Amino acid sequence: MAISGKLSEEKVFKDPVHRYIHVRDKLIWDLIGTKEFQRLRRIRQLGTTYLVFHGAEHSRFNHSLGVYEIVRRIVDDVFKGRPEWNDDDRLLSLCAALLHDLGHGPFSHSFEKVFHMDHEVFTRQILTGDTEVNAVLRQMGDDFPKKVAEVIGKTYENKQVVSLISSQIDADRMDYLQRDAYFTGVSYGHFDMERILRVMRPREDQVVIKQSGMHAVEDYIMSRYQMYWQVYFHPVTRSAEVILTKILHRAKQLHKDYYTFRQDPVHFYSIFEEEVTTEDYLKLDESVVMYYFQQWQEEADPILSDLCRRFMNRNLFQYAEFNPAATVEMKKLMELTALFKKAGIDPDYYLVVDSSSDLPYDFYRPGEEEERLPIHLQLPNGDLRELSRQSEIVDAISGKRRTDHKLYFPLDLIKDMSSKRTAKKRIMELLNV
DSSP states (O other): OOOOOEEEEEEEEEETTTEEEEEEEHHHHHHHTSHHHHGGGGSBTTGGGGGTSTTOOOBHHHHHHHHHHHHHHIIIIISTTOTTSOGGGHHHHHHHHHHTTTTOOTTHHHHHHHHTOOHHHHHHHHHHSSSHHHHHHGGGOTTHHHHHHHHHTTOOSOHHHHHHHSSSSOHHHHHHHHHHHHHHTOSTTOOOHHHHHHTEEEETTEEEEEGGGHHHHHHHHHHHHHHIIIIITOHHHHHHHHHHHHHHHHHHHHHHTTOOOSSOOGGGHHHHTTOOOHHHHHTOOHHHHHHHHHHHTTOSOHHHHHHHHHHHHTOOOEEEEOOTTSHHHHHHHHHHHHHHHHTTOOHHHHSEEEEEEEOSOOOOOTTSOGGGOOOEEEOTTSOEEEHHHHOHHHHHHTTOOEEEEEEEEOHHHHHTOTTOHHHHHHHHHHHTO
């Protein structure tokens, strides 16, 4: 097995969140230089959020470097020399941290929903396939790319390494909360990361927190809770996401119906057919997608051109609170659907229920996914206690899923329904606008 060498001189990236990101290992420097990793510069970390928080233009490249830096500090400064930590896992941990988001596509979650794709599958394919990243990783041995893929996929045998980037308190979350707070300009995502890192300890198959650091962890969990509801699930961001999703649905449907596009969607063919190769996937980034949206504003199909104009010019849908569990609300939706059809507005594209849901912290439930492993505090005598049993604040929100539903619609189109006055009046009443 090759031993990864050190660079003759340390490289640093200036970073607004961590001040400096340090690279001493040639392996890491070579990975950053691969075309697959450089592609992450062209994919925003927060998708459509820039349409609400105009500073949110940061990329998955920024974030990936940040996660790497947090893990580097943990393994080089906090864990090094501790008997419970195997320093042979150092480079594996650093590579997994750096490459954990490698398979994300443009506007990742919308694409995945519409085209039934999974960024984790593409991450694995990029790591183990015929790529520059794979060639660099193989310098550490032929099985090394597979090991990195297993850590990211949460199947690696050493759960301690996995938990550094995939747990309820991991380097991934610690970076994106602070980075997203910084670039959106909100104050919610800030917590004392330095303190958390200082009280992290390796234990058998997990990473635990010294009890003295409990309040810093409470702060972290509350900042995550706030960021989800104030930023990630912001209703206007969701409106942009709804329109984006509907553009992709419409383009896919038109392709299925043998519609002749003025701007031939060559980058989308294999995606429409759901037969995407890794090579096809890597050609997609947000600048490519935005080029098509720009061009599709001129398409003959009125739905596709209208939705693309809305997205490009930020003419978003309005929204109303909606409760799908209430019979009266579902009846209202059925009546609205019928009225939209009567008015010539396609409800499949212009009347959309969108749901957001988050579980801020969960205790261990046997049989559920690995990621829900709880945060354990290490007491002065060495015993472990699950966080919500020690913290009243965390106990208050533990295991409680919060869900929010909204109904999105184009208010401007409804207001323009001058020839359908009765339908328009009833729609306005039902939507309470």
